[in-house]
Amino acid sequence: MSHADFMRTTTGIICGLQSLNTYLDQKSSGVNTPAATANLFGNIFNGLARNEVAYEMARWGNPTGNIINMYTGYGNPTSNAAGTLGLMTACTPWMFFNNPLCYSGMGWGTMPYGYGGWGMGGFWC
16 A cells, blocks of 8 residues: 555545544534534535545645645534645646646646646746
């Protein structure tokens, strides 16, 4: 098992546990069951989506996604917003222009300009 696979599995478990903890806190605070359940699934899906982005980045040697997820946490609206915004900032087209490791595992390497044009630091004219 590679480091990226290990981090993907571990952070998936952490995401589920922290989301479940938030669900239990909401239920004990009097939030109705449908709303708490919707929040639970929203937190889990957000965390797993963030983990997939971090996994693809780590698979290609860029640990930034795992670092962002480690510091922002999972399972509540604040963590979801900070983690998603952090990953969007770390994995933007501007980063791609300068560092193809961000997108290379997600299909961008097969684009017409792939590594030869944009990915090597600039446009070819």
